[in-house]
Amino acid sequence: MIQPVVEAKQVNKVYGGKGNVYTALDQIDLTVQEGEFVGIMGPSGSGKSTLLNMLATIDQPTSGDIVIAGTSILKMNEEQLSIFRRDRLGFIFQDFNLLDTLTVRENILLPLALAKMNIHELERRVDEIADKFGIRQILDKYPTHISGGQKQRTAASRAIVSKPSLILADEPTGALDSKSATDLLESLRDLNEQDKSTILMVTHDAFAASYCKRVLFIKDGRMFTELVKGHANRKEFFNKVLDVLSVLGGGISDVI
Amino acid sequence: MTLFDIAKKNVRGNLRSYLIYFVSMIFSVIVYYTFVSLQYSEEIQGSLQSSEVMRSVFMGASIVLILFVSVFILYSNSFFTKKRKKEVGLYSLLGIRKKTIGRMLFYENLIMGTAGLAAGVALGTLLSKLFTMIFLKLLDSAIEVSFGIAWEAIVNTTLVFAVIILFTSFRAYRLIYRFKLIELFQADKEGEQAPKASLAAAVIAVILLSGSYWLAFQPMVTSQQMGRNFLLFIGGMIVGTYLLFRFAIGRLLRASQANKSRYYKGMKIVDTSQLLFRITGNTRTLTMIALLSAVTLSAAGVGYSMYYSNQQNADEAAPFSYSFISTGGSLDQQAERIITEDAKHPVMAQMDIPVIVIKGDVSALSYVPSGFPADELPLKLISARAYNKASGALNRKENVGLSGNQAAAIRSRYSGDLTLSDYKGHSISLITPQEKRTVTFVSLLEENVLRWSYPDVSIVVSDSVFNEIARHISPVIYKVYKVEDQQTTKEVTNQLTKMAAEDVQMSSYYTVYREGLENAGLNIFILGFLGLVFLAATGSIIYFKQLTEAHADKARYDILRKIGVSRKEVRASVAKQTFFVFALPLAVGIGHSSMILKALTSINLIVGSVAVPIITSMAVYVVIYLAYYMLTVHSVNKIVNN
Numbered sequence: 001m002i003q004p005v006v007e008a009k010q011v012n013k014v015y016g017g018k019g020n021v022y023t024a025l026d027q028i029d030l031t032v033q034e035g036e037f038v039g040i041m042g043p044s045g046s047g048k049s050t051l052l053n054m055l056a057t058i059d060q061p062t063s064g065d066i067v068i069a070g071t072s073i074l075k076m077n078e079e080q081l082s083i084f085r086r087d088r089l090g091f092i093f094q095d096f097n098l099l100d101t102l103t104v105r106e107n108i109l110l111p112l113a114l115a116k117m118n119i120h121e122l123e124r125r126v127d128e129i130a131d132k133f134g135i136r137q138i139l140d141k142y143p144t145h146i147s148g149g150q151k152q153r154t155a156a157s158r159a160i161v162s163k164p165s166l167i168l169a170d171e172p173t174g175a176l177d178s179k180s181a182t183d184l185l186e187s188l189r190d191l192n193e194q195d196k197s198t199i200l201m202v203t204h205d206a207f208a209a210s211y212c213k214r215v216l217f218i219k220d221g222r223m224f225t226e227l228v229k230g231h232a233n234r235k236e237f238f239n240k241v242l243d244v245l246s247v248l249g250g251g252i253s254d255v256i
Numbered sequence: 257m258t259l260f261d262i263a264k265k266n267v268r269g270n271l272r273s274y275l276i277y278f279v280s281m282i283f284s285v286i287v288y289y290t291f292v293s294l295q296y297s298e299e300i301q302g303s304l305q306s307s308e309v310m311r312s313v314f315m316g317a318s319i320v321l322i323l324f325v326s327v328f329i330l331y332s333n334s335f336f337t338k339k340r341k342k343e344v345g346l347y348s349l350l351g352i353r354k355k356t357i358g359r360m361l362f363y364e365n366l367i368m369g370t371a372g373l374a375a376g377v378a379l380g381t382l383l384s385k386l387f388t389m390i391f392l393k394l395l396d397s398a399i400e401v402s403f404g405i406a407w408e409a410i411v412n413t414t415l416v417f418a419v420i421i422l423f424t425s426f427r428a429y430r431l432i433y434r435f436k437l438i439e440l441f442q443a444d445k446e447g448e449q450a451p452k453a454s455l456a457a458a459v460i461a462v463i464l465l466s467g468s469y470w471l472a473f474q475p476m477v478t479s480q481q482m483g484r485n486f487l488l489f490i491g492g493m494i495v496g497t498y499l500l501f502r503f504a505i506g507r508l509l510r511a512s513q514a515n516k517s518r519y520y521k522g523m524k525i526v527d528t529s530q531l532l533f534r535i536t537g538n539t540r541t542l543t544m545i546a547l548l549s550a551v552t553l554s555a556a557g558v559g560y561s562m563y564y565s566n567q568q569n570a571d572e573a574a575p576f577s578y579s580f581i582s583t584g585g586s587l588d589q590q591a592e593r594i595i596t597e598d599a600k601h602p603v604m605a606q607m608d609i610p611v612i613v614i615k616g617d618v619s620a621l622s623y624v625p626s627g628f629p630a631d632e633l634p635l636k637l638i639s640a641r642a643y644n645k646a647s648g649a650l651n652r653k654e655n656v657g658l659s660g661n662q663a664a665a666i667r668s669r670y671s672g673d674l675t676l677s678d679y680k681g682h683s684i685s686l687i688t689p690q691e692k693r694t695v696t697f698v699s700l701l702e703e704n705v706l707r708w709s710y711p712d713v714s715i716v717v718s719d720s721v722f723n724e725i726a727r728h729i730s731p732v733i734y735k736v737y738k739v740e741d742q743q744t745t746k747e748v749t750n751q752l753t754k755m756a757a758e759d760v761q762m763s764s765y766y767t768v769y770r771e772g773l774e775n776a777g778l779n780i781f782i783l784g785f786l787g788l789v790f791l792a793a794t795g796s797i798i799y800f801k802q803l804t805e806a807h808a809d810k811a812r813y814d815i816l817r818k819i820g821v822s823r824k825e826v827r828a829s830v831a832k833q834t835f836f837v838f839a840l841p842l843a844v845g846i847g848h849s850s851m852i853l854k855a856l857t858s859i860n861l862i863v864g865s866v867a868v869p870i871i872t873s874m875a876v877y878v879v880i881y882l883a884y885y886m887l888t889v890h891s892v893n894k895i896v897n898n
Contacts, residue, residue: 084820085819098815099526100812106525110526112520113522113525114522114821119517123516158819
């Protein structure tokens with residue numbers, strides 16, 4: 001039976017207080033099953049990043065519950081959350097978030113080093129992943145000396161090296177040219193299809209969203225609608241996404 | 257809104273980020289003002305009899321301070337400027353004219369400087385009273401310190417700082433002209449790359465440092481040797497320290513990366529790589545701090561050991577409370593009456609020591625006081641009986657038994673490294689008008705019973721030899737007295753000095769003690785003051801530097817937190833890296849200062865028991881330094897871990 005990896009129930013997030021209340025998220029329910037590749041779309045300020053931050057355990061909801069891989073993350077303390085992030089979650093960010101003091105190799109193995117993994121297993125995994133993303137020849141370079149696409153592939157390698165239950169991607173193609181973006185998205189799709197990795201991706205970009213199996217749309221902090229790719233090909237799915245976006249409005253059409 | 261208003265608003269609005277520069281500005285003013293106001297204070301001038309000497313010493317120290325303060329302010333100013341380059345670039349990008357930006361920065365700097373000056377003088381006025389009290393306490397002086405404002409000091413301080421402030425303001429004005437717009441935007445990225453750790457340079461660093469350490473252990477007898485060795489010693493130390501931090505430390509860190517199974521474990525990978533990245537940019541800071549620490553520790557060590565060993569010095573230089581050469585007439589009786597009538601200082605012992613002043617050929621000895629021919633050195637002969645009696649009168653245990661041509665050397669001051677084997681078996685000849693009488697050394701006595709005078713070569717001979725020579729050269733009689741509480745015999749000493757003629761060599765323990773105390777008190781005060789200033793400066797330099805880096809590191813720690821590093825681990829990582837940056841220059845500084853003190857001991861600048869004062873001053877230094885460390889960890893942690 002397929003396990004839900006993420007279960008968010010009735011999640012609310014309210015900022016401010018006393019007459020100046022701003023509701024960022026309103027009664028959001030979300031379930032991601034194991035092996036899914038889910039996209040979250042919405043205009044700026046719709047609350048999609050807030051949602052991702054909560055799933056990433058770096059922000060807490062005002063009310064509701066979030067269960068990841070069978071564990072409620074709201075009951076954990078800071079220390080447990082850190083370990084949870086390290087072992088269960090992988091992150092890919094728009095601005096890469098690589099440490100410029102570490103080489104590409106060291107950036108990738110950082111989560112494993114933090115988990116104090118055995119050196120042989122650690123090196124084997126780095127080699128394996130470097131091959132998968134085609135970055136073997138730049139392993140000993142520093143992030144300042146490689147291209148944006150290489151940086152993002154490094155970040156993706158780091159995100160999956162610890163074999164997390166869930167990979168969270170926040171606008172991963174935002175800072176990439178279209179060729180690099182396509183390469184990265186194809187890598188993510190391969191990861192999802194071949195390794196059965198569960199991926200949750202927040203994006204602005206309909207093209208990026210078209211690689212997902214399912215896309216959720218958020219507007220003004222509420223779940224707006226949901227699209228499932230099913231047996232459609234990517235091109236068809238891309239058009240469907242565009243259709244929803246034109247209904248959704250809110251300044252997103254100018255991005256496309 | 258005028259330009260001046262914008263500048264004013266800038267300062268007020270950004271006071272937090274300006275604070276670093278502002279605080280170091282105030283600090284510099286306080287330090288300088290306090291010192292200068294001491295110089296002008298009546299209490300201090302009056303309480304020292306040798307105020308001419310004091311004024312020149314103070315003058316010298318204030319020149320050192322001016323240099324130091326200017327360097328310190330320029331340093332923090334360029335720090336401050338570096339942080340603001342982007343802001344300045346933005347103004348330019350937004351289309352404000354260069355001239356306008358320049359003038360704005362000029363005003364800003366002027367406002368801050370003036371405010372810093374005013375605050376510094378105000379605080380300095382309070383602190384200078386405190387320092388004056390400490391100073392007088394050190395001199396055993398019970399003078400009340402009045403609370404006053406020294407106008408001369410304010411004028412002096414204002415003049416000095418006006419020059420510095422105008423200079424930095426002008427530099428600020430020039431900032432926008434000195435750099436291209438693009439350079440202003442890239443200020444953050446300067447000097448941040450993994451160093452090329454040249455092995456050759458690392459080896460040279462080690463060779464230079466061990467070479468100069470080795471030099472500290474070499475004997476330095478002639479002034480030529482001294483000059484050459486000190487030049488090499490200090491030069492090797494400075495260059496070696498720089499190379500050490502520039503190359504050798506990077507090399508070591510690189511080597512520690514080689515052990516992958518240890519390096520790839522926990523936060524070690526982050527700590528090591530961050531340190532490695534920073535080491536190039538930090539080379540100058542670390543070198544400066546190591547050298548400043550070395551200088552401070554040496555200065556404090558020297559100052560405190562002088563003060564600490566003053567009594568011991570006085571005991572050596574003037575074993576008896578009073579001593580003068582008998583003239584056989586009324587002077588003797590007059591002096592004796594003055595001494596014995598002093599009820600506050602009852603006489604504990606008194607005696608006559610007959611001394612034969614003679615010339616001798618001491619070519620066979622390894623130590624000959626410089627400036628005198630070895631074959632005609634002036635000597636003082638004492639008989640064994642007189643020596644033993646005097647030794648007894650001073651409550652000492654040291655005794656000597658001599659017969660026939662046996663003799664005992666009394667250790668000359670400042671010849672601490674000579675041992676019995678330098679004397680035992682060696683012979684010297686004593687030149688009387690009739691003959692050359694040869695005596696042979698059998699022992700070395702540690703303590704003299706006569707007051708110190710140069711050349712300080714006293715020899716104890718057997719009673720028979722003494723009497724024999726006394727037939728040809730009549731002995732002079734030293735009349736010596738030991739009294740209670742000899743450190744406070746000011747009145748009697750003054751009377752005796754007034755009464756005595758030049759040739760009776762009137763000397764008193766009080767004079768020697770007091771002179772030593774004044775010198776040592778002045779030294780410990782000036783050296784201690786400079787030491788505190790340097791310590792505060794080194795601490796502040798690391799503190800500010802670490803804080804600046806913390807702002808740059810914040811993003812890195814945010815990333816780490818996102819990929820699962822707990823706050824606790826971040827804190828530990830901060831503590832570890834900060835420790836490295838603090839401990840490294842401190843360890844080098846302590847090592848260097850030990851060698852400097854060793855070298856100063858071998859040229860007799862430091863005498864007596866030095867272990868206690870030196871260890872004490874090092875301990876104090878380390879404790880204050882530790883406080884800076886904890887403050888830094890706390891502040892950095894607050895920045896990166898929020």
